[in-house]
Amino acid sequence: xxxxxxxxxxxxxxxxxxxxxxxxxxxxxxxxxxxxxxxxxxxxxxxxxxxxxxxxxxxxxxxxxxxxxxxxxxxxxxxxxxxxxxxxxxxxxxxxxxxxxxxxxxxxxxxxxxxxxxxxxxxxxxxxxxxxxxxxxxxxxxxxxxxxxxxxxxxxxxxxxxxxxxxxxxxxxxxxxxxxxxxxxxxxxxxxxxxxxxxxxxxxxxxxxxxxxxxxxxxxxxxxxxxxxxxxxxxxxxxxxxxxxxxxxxxxxxxxxxxxxxxxxxxxxxxxxxxxxxxxxxxxxxxxxxxxxxxxxxxxxxxxxxxxxxxxxxxxxxxxxxxxxxxxxxxxxxxxxxxxxxxxxxxxxxxxxxxxxxxxxxxxxxxxxxxxxxxxxxxxxxxxxxxxxxxxxxxxxxxxxxxxxxxxxxxxxxxxxxxxxxxxxxxxxxxxxxxxxxxxxxxxxxxxxxxxxxxxxxxxxxxxxxxxxxxxxxxxxxxxxxxxxxxxxxxxxxxxxxxxxxxxxxxxxxxxxxxxxxxxxxxxxxxxxxxxxxxxxxxxxxxxxxxxxxxxxxxxxxxxxxxxxxxxxxxxxxxxxxxxxxxxxxxxxxxxxxxxxxxxxxxxxxxxxxxxxxxxxxxxxxxxxxxxxxxxxxxxxxxxxxxxxxxxxxxxxxxxxxxxxxxxxxxxxxxxxxxxxxxxxxxxxxxxxxxxxxxxxxxxxxxxxxxxxxxxxxxxxxxxxxxxxxxxxxxxxxxxxxxxxxxxxxxxxxxxxxxxxxxxxxxxxxxx
Amino acid sequence: xxxxxxxxxxxxxxxxxxxxxxxxxxxxxxxxxxxxxxxxxxxxxxxxxxxxxxxxxxxxxxxxxxxxxxxxxxxxxxxxxxxxxxxxxxxxxxxxxxxxxxxxxxxxxxxxxxxx
Numbered sequence: 092x093x094x095x096x097x098x099x100x101x102x103x104x105x106x107x108x109x110x111x112x113x114x115x116x117x118x119x120x121x122x123x124x125x126x127x128x129x130x131x132x133x134x135x136x137x138x139x140x141x142x143x144x145x146x147x148x149x150x151x152x153x154x155x156x157x158x159x160x161x162x163x164x165x166x167x168x169x170x171x172x173x174x175x176x177x178x179x180x181x182x183x184x185x186x187x188x189x190x191x192x193x194x195x196x197x198x199x200x201x202x203x204x205x206x207x208x209x210x211x212x213x214x215x216x217x218x219x220x221x222x223x224x225x226x227x228x229x230x231x232x233x234x235x236x237x238x239x240x241x242x243x244x245x246x247x248x249x250x251x252x253x254x255x256x257x258x259x260x261x262x263x264x265x266x267x268x269x270x271x272x273x274x275x276x277x278x279x280x281x282x283x284x285x286x287x288x289x290x291x292x293x294x295x296x297x298x299x300x301x302x303x304x305x306x307x308x309x310x311x312x313x314x315x316x317x318x319x320x321x322x323x324x325x326x327x328x329x330x331x332x333x334x335x336x337x338x339x340x341x342x343x344x345x346x347x348x349x350x351x352x353x354x355x356x357x358x359x360x361x362x363x364x365x366x367x368x369x370x371x372x373x374x375x376x377x378x379x380x381x382x383x384x385x386x387x388x389x390x391x392x393x394x395x396x397x398x399x400x401x402x403x404x405x406x407x408x409x410x411x412x413x414x415x416x417x418x419x420x421x422x423x424x425x426x427x428x429x430x431x432x433x434x435x436x437x438x439x440x441x442x443x444x445x446x447x448x449x450x451x452x453x454x455x456x457x458x459x460x461x462x463x464x465x466x467x468x469x470x471x472x473x474x475x476x477x478x479x480x481x482x483x484x485x486x487x488x489x490x491x492x493x494x495x496x497x498x499x500x501x502x503x504x505x506x507x508x509x510x511x512x513x514x515x516x517x518x519x520x521x522x523x524x525x526x527x528x529x530x531x532x533x534x535x536x537x538x539x540x541x542x543x544x545x546x547x548x549x550x551x552x553x554x555x556x557x558x559x560x561x562x563x564x565x566x567x568x569x570x571x572x573x574x575x576x577x578x579x580x581x582x583x584x585x586x587x588x589x590x591x592x593x594x595x596x597x598x599x600x601x602x603x604x605x606x607x608x609x610x611x612x613x614x615x616x617x618x619x620x621x622x623x624x625x626x627x628x629x630x631x632x633x634x635x636x637x638x639x640x641x642x643x644x645x646x647x648x649x650x651x652x653x654x655x656x657x658x659x660x661x662x663x664x665x666x667x668x669x670x671x672x673x674x675x676x677x678x679x680x681x682x683x684x685x686x687x688x689x690x691x692x693x694x695x696x697x698x699x700x701x702x703x704x705x706x707x708x709x710x711x712x713x714x715x716x717x718x719x720x721x722x723x724x725x726x727x728x729x730x731x732x733x734x735x736x737x738x739x740x741x742x743x744x745x746x747x748x749x750x751x752x753x754x755x756x757x758x759x760x761x762x763x764x765x766x767x768x769x770x771x772x773x774x775x776x777x778x779x780x781x782x783x784x785x786x787x788x789x790x791x792x793x794x795x796x797x798x799x800x801x802x803x804x805x806x807x808x809x810x811x812x813x814x815x816x817x818x819x820x821x822x823x824x825x826x827x828x829x830x831x832x833x834x835x836x837x838x839x840x841x842x843x844x845x846x847x848x849x850x851x852x853x854x855x856x857x858x859x
Numbered sequence: 860x861x862x863x864x865x866x867x868x869x870x871x872x873x874x875x876x877x878x879x880x881x882x883x884x885x886x887x888x889x890x891x892x893x894x895x896x897x898x899x900x901x902x903x904x905x906x907x908x909x910x911x912x913x914x915x916x917x918x919x920x921x922x923x924x925x926x927x928x929x930x931x932x933x934x935x936x937x938x939x940x941x942x943x944x945x946x947x948x949x950x951x952x953x954x955x956x957x958x959x960x961x962x963x964x965x966x967x968x969x970x971x972x973x974x975x
C-alpha cells in the first residue's frame with residue numbers, strides 16, 4: 092500500500108518536473124515569438140526609429156548616453172519651442188530612456204559595441220517578451236499554469252500591442268505595458284501570499300510604471316477599486332491589507348520622486364481615490380480586529396456606539412475633501428483625465444487633444460482588428476473567473492471591465508485592454524481545453540473497449556457513460572441536453588461558455604464535486620474547432636504585424652503595377668536642412684514634424700509634438716492660415732528662417748498638411764479670434780478646388796503646398812483630394828522655394844529678407 | 860434612562876475591551892505601542908501643519924508619510940506574527956521580520972530623498 096503510494100508520488104513528481112521543464116521551454120519559445128514577430132519592420136524596411144514621438148525619445152537617449160544622468164535631469168533644451176525652450180528633465184517620463192540607456196551602457200561595458208539607435212530599435216520587442224512572461228505570471232495567480240501559458244501565448248502576438256511595440260517603435264508604451272502587467276502580477280501575488288516582501292516589490296514595480304507612462308493613474312485607481320470591491324463583497328482579509336496599505340504609502344512617495352509627477356502624486360484628484368480607500372481599509376481593519384477580540388454581544392454594542400460617532404466624522408471628512416477638490420483648478424482633474432470620464436469633453440473644449448487621431452474613440456472594426464477573436468473569448472473568460480470567484484479572479488474581471496470602458500473612449504487605451512483580453516481569453520481557452528481533453532481522456536479507453544466487445548454498437552459512449560465507475564457520472568438526460576446544445580452551435584465561444592457554465596453549476600447543485608464529461612465526438616470536434624480558431628488568430632496576428640503595423644511612417648512604400656515604390660522624402664528633406672542651413676536657423680512647421688526636425692535635422696523648431704503650450708501652437712496655426720504678408724510678419728517675429736510643409740498631392744499621401752489644415756485653423760482660431768473656421772469652408776465643405784473660398788485660396792498653407800504644382804502635370808490634379816486645384820498659378824512675394832523633395836512630399840521655403848525702405852519707396856512711386 | 864443605559868453599555872464595552880486586550884502577548888503589545896507612537900507623531904505633524912502651514916512641502920510630505928508608513932508596516936508585521944491569525948501559520952517569525960526590515964529600508968531610503 093505504502094510502496095504503491097510512494098510510487099505514485101514519485102511518478103507525480105517526475106511528471107511535475109517534466110511539466111516544469113516543458114513549461115519553461117514553452118515560455119522561452121513564447122518570448123522568442125514575441126520578439127521575432129515584431130521584427131517585420133526591420134526585415135521589410137530597415138532598422139530605423141518610427142514615427143514622431145520615438146524620435147524625441149531617441150534624441151533624449153542619445154543625450155543621456157553622451158552626457159550622463161545628472162546632465163539629463165538638468166537638461167534645458169533650447170532647440171525646441173523657440174524662444175521658450177523646454178525643461179526636458181522635468182517634463183519627460185524617464186523610464187523608457189533610462190531603460191534603453193542602461194541597456195546600452197550594460198552592453199557596451201561587456202564590449203558589445205551597439206549603437207544607441209540599435210538598442211532603441213530593439214527595446215520594444217525585448218520588453219514585449221518580458222510582458223508575455225509577466226502575463227504568464229499574472230494569469231498563473233488567477234487561474235493556474237495552463238491558463239498562464241495560454242494567455243502569454245496570446246499576448247505575445249496580440250495585434251493591439253504589436254502596433255505599439257514593433258522594432259523601432261521606441262515609445263513609452265513599449266516598456267509601460269510590461270510594467271503595468273508586472274505591477275498587477277505583484278499585487279495579486281501579495282494578495283495571495285500576504286508577504287510584505289512582494290508588497291515592497293510591488294511598490295518598486297509601480298515606481299517603474301510611474302517612471303514610464305502617464306497611464307500609471309490607471310493602476311492607482313484600479314487597485315483601490317478592487318480593494319473596495321473586496322471590502323464591499325465581504326472578502327476583506329489581512330492579506331488584502333498587506334497588499335494595499337504599504338503600496339499606497341510607498342507608491343505615493345516613490346511617485347513623488349519622479350520629477351514629471353512630483354507633488355501631483357498627492358495634490359491631484361486622480362490619486363485621491365487611493366487615499367480614500369486607504370482610510371476605508373484602516374477603518375475596516377480596525378472593525379475586523381475588534382470583532383475578533385470581542386464577544387458578539389459586546390461587538391454589537393460597540394458597533395452602535397462607533398457608527399454614530401463614525402458617521403459624523405465621516406461626513407466632516409467628506410466635506411473637507413469636497414472643499415479641497417473644489418478649491419483646486421479644473422476641480423483637480425487634468426484635461427486628459429476629464430476626457431476619460433466624459434468622452435465628449437476633449438472635442439468640445441480642447442482641440443489640441445481632439446486633433447490627435449489616437450485620442451479619438453475607436454470604431455468597431457478597430458476592435459476586431461486589434462484584438463480579433465479575443466473579443467469573442469472574453470465573455471467566456473469572465474464566466475470562468477466567477478467559477479469559483481477568488482480575490483485574484485475578481486481582479487481580472489474588474490480589470491477587463493474598466494479597460495473595456497476606457498478603450499471605448501480613446502483608441503490608444505486599447506493597449507490597456509489588450510492584456511486584459513489576453514488574460515481572460517487565456518483562461519477561457521485553457522478551461523475549455525481542460526474540459527474537452529478530460530472528456531476524451533476518460534472516454535477513450537471506454538470507447539475502445541466498447542468497440543472491441545460490440546463492434547456493431549451504433550452509439551458506444553451513450554451506453555458507456557451512465558454506468559461509468561468514475562466520479563464524473565452523468566445522467567443520460569443531461570447528456571442528451573449536452574448533445575442538443577453541442578450540435579447546433581457552430582461558434583466555439585458559445586460552446587465553451589455553455590460547457591464552462593456547466594462545469595461550475597454542477598458542483599453547486601450537488602455537494603459532492605463532480606466533473607463534467609462531454610460526449611467523445613463532441614469534444615474532439617470542439618477541440619478541432621478551437622484549434623482552427625487559434626489558427627485564425629495566429630494568421631491574423633502575423634498579417635497585422637507584417638502588413639498593417641510595421642510601416643515606419645518616415646519611409647513609405649507603395650505597390651503599383653510596375654513594382655515597389657519607396658518614398659524616402661522625409662529623410663531627404665531633413666538631411667537637406669542639416670547640410671544646407673545654419674546651425675542656429677529656426678524652422679517652422681506644423682507641430683507633428685517638430686520632434687523629427689530636431690532629431691534628424693538638428694535644427695531649432697518653434698513647436699513640437701509635446702503640445703505643452705497651446706498659444707505657441709496657435710500662433711503657428713494662425714500663421715499657416717493667414718495671407719502671405721501677415722504670415723511672414725508672424726514668422727519673422729519668431730525669428731523663423733525656413734518653413735516646412737508636407738504635401739501629398741503628387742503621390743497621394745493622405746496625412747499631409749492640407750488635410751490637417753482645418754485643425755490648424757481651429758487651434759489658431761481658439762486663441763486668435765480673427766481666424767474663423769467658416770471662412771475656410773464653402774457651405775460647410777472643406778474644398779481646395781475652384782469652389783474654395785478666397786480666404787482658403789490666399790492662405791499661406793495653400794500657397795506653399797501648391798506653389799508650382801501645376802508644372803508637374805499641367806493641370807494641377809491633387810491625387811489625395813482627387814480634384815484639380817483651384818488656384819493654379821501662385822506667386823510668392825514673401826517666401827521663396829529653396830528645396831522640394833523627389834516626390835514633392837516635403838517642401839521647404841525660405842523667408843525673404845525684409846525689403847529696403849528705398850526700394851519700397853520707389854515701388855510706391857512706381858505704382859502711383 | 861436611555862442615556863444611562865448607553866453609558867452603562869459603554870463602560871461594559873471598555874471593560875470587556877480591556878479584558879480582551881490584556882490577553883494579547885507582550886510582543887504584540889510592544890508593536891502596538893510602536894504603532895501608537897507613530898500615529899501620534901503623524902497626528903502632531905498634521906496639527907503643526909494646520910497651524911503653521913505646509914511650506915517646505917517636501918519636508919511635510921516625507922515626515923507625515925514616514926510616520927504613516929512606519930505605522931502601516933508595523934501593523935503588517937503585527938498581522939503576520941499574530942499567532943491567532945490562521946492565514947500566516949506557516950510563516951516563520953524571522954521571515955516576517957526580515958520582510959519588515961526590508962520594506963522599512965526601502966521606505967526610509969525614499970524618505971531620505973525628500974530631506975532638505
